[in-house]
Amino acid sequence: MNAETDALRQRIEELEAELDKARLGHTGGGDTLAYIEEMEGRFRAIADTAPVLIWLSGPDKLCYFFNKGWLDFTGRSMEQEVGNGWAEGVHPDDFDRCLAIYVSHFDARKEFSMDYRLRRHDGQYRWISDKGVPRYTTTGTFIGYVGGCMDIHDQIMFSEQLETQVEERTRQLKHSEQFLQSILNTAGNSIASYKPIRNPAGKIMDFRIVYSNEDASGGRTTHGTGIAGKTCREVYPGIFRNGVFEKLVKCVTTGCPDNYQVDVRRNGDIYWFDASIEKLEDSVTVTTRNISEELKSDLKLKDLNRQLKIQNSIFKHSEENANIGSYAWNVTTNELECSDNLYRLIGYQPQEFNPSFEQFLSFLHPDDRHQAIRDGIRAYETKVIVQNTYRVIARNGDVRHFRLSGNFIQEGENHLMIGALQDVTKDGELSDALHKKNMELRRNNEELASFSYVASHDLQEPLRKIRAFSSRIMEKEAQHFSESTKDYFARIIAASVRMQKLIEALLSYSGTSGVNFKFVEVDITSIVDEVRSDLEELITEKDATVEVEQLPVLPVIPVQFHQLLQNLIGNGIKYSSPDRRPVVRVTHEIVQDENGQGPFCRLSVIDNGIGFDQRYENRIFDLFQRLHGKNEYEGTGIGLAICKKIAQNHHGYILAEGKPGVGSVFHVYIPTTLAQY
Incomplete structure (x- = not known):
């Protein structure tokens, strides 16, 4: 603490x-x-x-x-x-x-x-x-x-990482110390003494190994006699290719010592050695030290230092990443302390200026300064800071929105205001966009309500008159009309009927878009019984059979769900095959959907009607989409669109399967509990 x-x-x-x-x-x-x-x-x-x-x-x-x-x-x-x-x-x-x-x-x-x-x-x-x-x-x-x-979780995690890195560096330093000790203690080095072999003209042709504490394979010997007496050409042929032979000759000739690094291949691996050459009378002594592990350790240490630098940067700028700056203002002394990121949020470097309340006011938008002063006075008097958002003009001229929060505390004679400023500019932009979308949605709803009023009154009234007057003319004057005139009047009446049904269907579709419907736990079997009663005339006309198994109790909007089942069962009867009696079955199953969500109650309405091609699965749920001519089967092309809208209102969805000439299956997925809504 x-x-x-x-x-x-x-x-x-x-x-x-x-x-x-x-x-x-x-x-x-x-x-x-x-x-x-x-x-x-x-x-x-x-x-x-x-x-x-x-x-x-x-x-x-x-x-x-x-x-x-x-x-x-x-x-x-x-x-x-x-x-x-x-x-x-x-x-x-x-x-x-x-x-x-x-x-x-x-x-x-x-x-x-x-x-x-x-x-x-x-x-x-x-x-x-x-x-x-x-x-x-x-x-x-x-x-x-x-x-x-x-x-203190982040501090502990950082401390543990730092301790691990310190232990690693300590181990590396200890390893380096051992290498240093091996340099000071020649017994820890590879030491060899070479005597030049000259030709008759006095030119050095090779070197004979007088002493070495390594054997021919590069391993350390106990008595130093493993390769003594042999030539360098026999034991170290590589020195004639990597320039070491020339260094040995130069040392013998000039007497000047030399230092160099050389890489040696042993059993497919590469080892690096640091070597020094000194002349001793008529021979040279070569001391070598294997620095391969040291070079590897240096590379690892550099990598660890790089990772540590990245971690320190993340830890240092955590407040910056959160778009938050903190402050502490001493109201008594007018001293203001700010975090580094608070400077950055308004476009300045940390500690670039001396902070004060007056300085803070100078950054505020002119239209917000009086409000900030009033809020400050009220906060000082009530000792309660009401969260508020102010516009701040950054160094580059951009207007940013900052939310101020905090509280007053008292330390002795000093009154302190402590809190934070958060850049909420993006939040404000998103809020404005959402407000515009809501306004647009409200206008659309108002237009829809206006459309519904026009459709239910202004459009249907002329249609009713057209139907009524046309019917009266046909009743009273039909004997005076030619067959073509009668046909025209019949078409007028049929067209007005279709138009009225279309308007009623549109009103029904728009009526499913409300958001204030109440969900009620209802026995779905009872709804199907009501639907069968409503469709009794159609069932009798088509000699149809509606089979229903015992269905569950579900939270639904009763009026809408009645309409959904009436549309699906009615379609199963209406779009029947002319060569067989229509049979519609209603079943259910509790399932998870294909995304693993659920549980859902899957209500299936199965018919043996004319079916449809599966490639039209999505098209049939669109407004005004019909797969058959209006003279073949009666309909407006809106019924299945209404079913889709009702399923969505119940936080579910509807799928369809069909096969031409065999029949159709409509699956309605509805959540089983109110908790899922």
């Missing part, structure tokens, strides 16, 4: 002490009661806006208060946490240890600190640091504990 948190906890203790003192001195007077209420209000305001998790327990060890920070962190209510309820969120591996610390220190009335993992609202366990302090009244009576917690 840092000093700022300790100061906040101390202030909470002081405020509680004042509360206790006020309660003990309460005599029933209005002023005293108001003072107690004011103190309790201050305590809860400070606790709920504090950047820590705060709890209070009584002398019975049971917790009876948790601040807003704790409840927001755990995602639980006060009722769930009080008593021992908070312990449900402690990690099982930490519970016994925490309980032992809490009980032992509680019994001894001692301050304690402990770290443990607490389950956050998203189910993740995070490390927190919890510090508890015993509380006493002004008369010395023990009244329980006050505790404050901080989320």
Whole structure:
């Protein structure tokens, strides 16, 4: 716990002490009661806006208060946490240890600190640091504990990573130290002494190995005689290709020492050596050191340093990634402290200017400054900051929207306002776009309502007159008309009937778009019985059979679901095959859909009618889509579109299967419980 948190906890203790003192001195007077209420209000305001998790327990060890920070962190209510309820969120591996610390220190009335993992609202366990302090009244009576917690999960994770990296670097440094020691201790190096072999003209042709602590395979020998007496051409033929032979000759000739690095291939692997050459009378001594592992370690260390730099950058800019800047304003001294990211949010580098309230006002949009001043005065007087959004003009001239939040605390004679500023410009843009969409939707709904009124009154009235007058003319004057005139009148009447049915179907379709329908638990079998009763005349006319199994009780909009089943069963009878009696069956099954969602009740309406080609599966649910001529089968092309809309209103969907000349199956998927709506 840092000093700022300790100061906040101390202030909470002081405020509680004042509360206790006020309660003990309460005599029933209005002023005293108001003072107690004011103190309790201050305590809860400070606790709920504090950047820590705060709890209070009584002398019975049971917790009876948790601040807003704790409840927001755990995602639980006060009722769930009080008593021992908070312990449900402690990690099982930490519970016994925490309980032992809490009980032992509680019994001894001692301050304690402990770290443990607490389950956050998203189910993740995070490390927190919890510090508890015993509380006493002004008369010395023990009244329980006050505790404050901080989320230290990121710090612990970062610390563990840093410790691992430190251990790795320590290991590498130790390894490097061993290499250094091997240089100081020549016994740890590969040492060899070579004597030149000359031709009759005195030219150096080869070197004979006088001494070496390696054998011919490169391994260390015990007595240093594994390859002594052999020539370099026999043991190290590579020196005649990599330039080492010339360095040996130069050292013998000039007497000057030399240093070099060389790579050697052994058993398919490459090893790097650091070597030095010195002349000793008529021979040369070569000391080599294998630096292969050291080079590999250096590469690993560079990679670790690169990863550590990335992690430090992420940790440093976490506030920047969240588009949040924090502040602390001392109202008494007018001193303002801001986080680095607060500078960045308005286009400046950290600490580029000295922050102050006046400086903050200068960044505000001119139209928002007076409101900010009024809000500041009201907040100072009431000690409550109302969240508000202000426009800020960034350094580049862009207008950004910032949401201000925080609270007042008092430290001695100083009044502090602490809080945060969040850039919510994108949120405002999205809100404006959503508002425009809502307005557009409202206009569309108004247009639809106007259309419905026109369709139900202005359009149908002329049609009714056309039908009525045409029918009267045919009744009274038919004997005076030619056959062609009679045919024309028959077509006029038929067209007006189709037009009226189309208008009624459109009204029915628009009526399924409402959002205020009430869902009711209904026995679907009873709805099918009502549908059969409504279709009795059509069933009799077609000599049809409607078979229904026992259907479940589902939460539906009764009027709409009646219309859906009437359309599907009616279609099964209407679009029947001329060579067989129509049979319609209604079944159900509880299923999961193809995406694993559910459970759904799948209601299936199966007929043996004319069917349809499966490639038209989606087309048949569109408005005004017909697969057959109007003279073959009566219809408006809207019935299945209404069924699709009703299924969507029930948070479900409808699918169709068909085979020409065999029949059709319509599957309606409806959630089984209201909880899914």
